[in-house]
Amino acid sequence: MSERLLRHSIKTVSERTGLSPHLIRAWERRYETIQPQRTDGNQRLYCEKDIERLTLLKRATESGHPIRTVARLPIEELRGLAPQLPAGDRSMMGTQPSQSSSGGPRSTRTGPELVESALQAITSMNASALESVLEEAVLSLGQVAVLSHVIGPLVQRVGDGWQAGTLKVGHEHLASAVIRTFLANAARPFAVHASAPMLVATTPSGQVHEIGAALVAAAAANKGWRITYLGPSLPAEEIASAALQSHARAVALSLVHPADDPQLPEELRRIQRLLPDSTTLIVGGAAVGSYERTLRQIGARVCRSLNEFSAVLDGLRQGSN
Amino acid sequence: MSERLLRHSIKTVSERTGLSPHLIRAWERRYETIQPQRTDGNQRLYCEKDIERLTLLKRATESGHPIRTVARLPIEELRGLAPQLPAGDRSMMGTQPSQSSSGGPRSTRTGPELVESALQAITSMNASALESVLEEAVLSLGQVAVLSHVIGPLVQRVGDGWQAGTLKVGHEHLASAVIRTFLANAARPFAVHASAPMLVATTPSGQVHEIGAALVAAAAANKGWRITYLGPSLPAEEIASAALQSHARAVALSLVHPADDPQLPEELRRIQRLLPDSTTLIVGGAAVGSYERTLRQIGARVCRSLNEFSAVLDGLRQGSN
DNA sequence: AGAACCTAGACAAGACATGGACAAATACAA
DNA sequence: TTGTATTTGTCCATGTCTTGTCTAGGTTCT
Incomplete structure (x- = not known):
């Protein structure tokens, strides 16, 4: 049986x-x-x-x-x-102090220390060590804080190291694969109610870095959203059609690289045009600054940090719940 | 006996x-x-x-x-x-039992039926439904059989549907994201002993479909190999350097699309040349036929099915233990 | 003969169980 | 406001259980 x-x-x-x-x-x-x-x-x-x-x-x-x-x-x-008070009106928004009262008895390392360990694992191409570090990080900091305090900085560091030549492409690939899986797991914490709002997470055509989208998906899932995760580099029509089909309340785009794609502004406009008014377009990532004017024109919500993104999600939920 | x-x-x-x-x-x-x-x-x-x-x-x-x-x-x-402890840390996996309680007579469905269900979930862009089908498949068929009887055919069908136009890019992306995560979890059943042989799984430059590599990684992991998974489209030097650094006993490449890349034969030769003799190059995927001559020339092990791949792995393990 | 194995039993480190104690936070009465 | 009771997470002391390792004396293999 x-x-x-x-x-x-x-x-x-x-x-x-x-x-x-x-x-x-x-x-x-x-x-x-x-x-x-x-x-x-x-x-x-x-x-x-x-x-x-x-x-x-x-x-x-x-x-x-x-x-x-x-x-x-x-x-x-x-x-x-459980879902009744998902994010509690208590003071646990940005960081999760509740962990201090329930955490494991192990010696808890701080975010930066964990990032260093993770980088070391990546340098030595040790995928399972990297996984261990991330798991430890969840236990130490909690599911939510890990995203902004470990994953975010880590991705940043890997990107820097890659550009600086201290990390090779293979390192970056390995790190991406592990982090992506980690985030995907973090993004389905538990069965959410069918009434929970839906978020579509992806990156527009030409934007090949998907980790940002995965990060955002994990963050939203931990706030009780349902997620449709579509990976990187999706054309405007596809994004819009996916949003329609899944009755998404919001579409989250991550822009990282390249930061000077001449096609992208038009693509962003197309996305916004094709989305119904009931669906909010949220855009974040390291490259949002480069497309700021377009984003303002089309009225997209721009987020410069995960916290800001969380706040936007709360606002959306508030407005229609 | x-x-x-x-x-x-x-x-x-x-x-x-x-x-x-x-x-x-x-x-x-x-x-x-x-x-x-x-x-x-x-x-x-x-x-x-x-x-x-x-x-x-x-x-x-x-x-x-x-x-x-x-x-x-x-x-x-x-x-x-393996699926009992997917990540070891994920704060909740309690959602699984709740399903078994509601699904009265557990009629075990066959591979093709499961594939159909999965396709339906993909068509309706329902990621969590797809996940459920895959989990059910593991319970019904077991971790190993799922790979060849469900995942393999499913990937094939999605590819066909995409080319035939019945599935859109968005569907393909969603399916890839879910399947990739599923395979990644299947590929890390347990902490394997350090003495287990190491396999590097990836695809060479220009080969953008990574699911094949992920599939192979999961299969090898279930046979007790340690895995270094590097995602798609990695240059020859990077593959070789990763293999060296992780002391890999084998490198597995998946070739799917394009099947007529004029650069690829030379890339494959470079890979084989850069690898030490102690590392075996294994190549599989739908497109191996198109590169057969090159592969034979360089003496790579060609696999046309997962079973064949498993056999090769066993042979390698045997040979050096 | 020497290396590798066998059985039976012993042992120590660590994980666990139990019952009670304690401190911080909260509730409630004076 | 102050003092007392309750709740609750944590911790200690002490004994038991689990489990990997080891010893001793005899057997088998080559």
């Missing part, structure tokens, strides 16, 4: 949920939230369902529900509960 | 799996993980299957599963263990 015979130790569960083993046991003891199976030697064995429940409980507590009020809820109710 | 296969001593097994002889015996004694045949004098004789099982067990324990919980699992379960 599809019954998973697999059971996980409390350590694994801790790593996967982000809850400390102490806390998991405390919740069990105080609220009987879950009663995992035991080994012959009385050690806890958790199944996937238990992990899901703990994850949902973590979400619920982080969004303000006292643990005692949600601990005994059936799992369906927890599922429905 | 009357198969007269090579039998290996515990020392050989130890060297190939990276487990100490002590540990192998301890696992056998404590969990009856495997019961190898014995010589007349009672010494253990292991077959290839035993070695595979031990390798899988090692991966499982290294990725956090307590040995006691996985020791008795059937081998298919061990092989399919």
Whole structure:
């Protein structure tokens, strides 16, 4: 049967949920939230369902529900509960201080340190080391902060190193592949409601760097948006048609390189023209400055940082929710 | 079972799996993980299957599963263990069980049916539906069979549909993004031992379709190889330098489109020339036929199917272990 | 004979369990 | 406002369990 015979130790569960083993046991003891199976030697064995429940409980507590009020809820109710306060009115917008109260017991490295480690992994062409660094970063900084504090700077550094000649094309490719996958995974955190707004993320024709779009997609997904990710270099008609077909509330474009494409302004105008009024065009990336005039003309929302992008998303959601 | 296969001593097994002889015996004694045949004098004789099982067990324990919980699992379960821990960090993967609970009779669908469903998801630009189909496919067919029975045909169909005009570029991009991520996750099932052979997967300059390379990387990873995945369109010097730096035992190239690049033969020759003799060049993909003469000249291993590719990998591993 | 293996048992490091304690934050009563 | 009770995440002390490694004495292989 599809019954998973697999059971996980409390350590694994801790790593996967982000809850400390102490806390998991405390919740069990105080609220009987879950009663995992035991080994012959009385050690806890958790199944996937238990992990899901703990994850949902973590979400619920982080969004303000006292643990005692949600601990005994059936799992369906927890599922429905989580999206209720997705981004909490609490003060966790830019950075995620909540991590300090729930993070792992490991020594937490800061963003810049992690970026250095990541660069080292790239230089030595060690893909799995790079993955490890990124995973560590998620545990240390949280899913959201990683994007702006590690991935963003890292991409920047790789780009610089490439232009300066200290990194070769192979390094850049390897880094892109790993980061892209990492972001793609980060971009589907959990099942969102069908009512969540849809964002189409891509880059227009000629813009070959897709990491920016992937970054934006991950950020939006973590704010509860549904995502249609289309990769790089898509013609205006395709972008518009995808936006129509998926009933997108917004289209996010990332402009990085080249910064002096004579075709691009017209392409941007075409995109805006083809999009329905109900769909907002958001543009970001290192090269937005070069196309500023066009962007202003067509009335696109320009973002110069991930935080700004997040704010724009919130505004959009606000306006129609 | 009357198969007269090579039998290996515990020392050989130890060297190939990276487990100490002590540990192998301890696992056998404590969990009856495997019961190898014995010589007349009672010494253990292991077959290839035993070695595979031990390798899988090692991966499982290294990725956090307590040995006691996985020791008795059937081998298919061990092989399919990969999707259980896609990223190890992703804060939630609880969405999966929720599906199994709603999908009453789990009628396992066949490869072609799954391909159809996947195409439908692509046509309607529903990325998450596509992901669901792929996940279902893994559960139904297993990690390995999915590659040849679903992903391969699906990529083919998408390519056809694109050329025939029934699918637009946007569809192709969306499908690529999802499949690429799926393969990337499939390609990192576990932390493999440092002694495992390394494969570099990429496509040469001008070959823009990377899915083939990703497919090959996933297949190799599932056979226990370490992977350095470099994405598409890499110059010969970069490929060779990456192979050198990562001490690759093989370099896999995927050729799909264009099939008539006049530059490519010379590029392939350069690659072969720059690679050390200890590194085997393996070439596959829909377009290998068009470059057959060059490939034969330079002595590259040509594969026309995933199965063939797997066989080549086994041969390489055999030859040097 | 010497190297490699076998079994049975021992051992230590680390992971885990339990019960209780504590401090910070919050709620509530005086 | 102050003082007390509750909630909750964290931590400690102590004992148990798990697991990789090792020892000892005998057997098999070459």
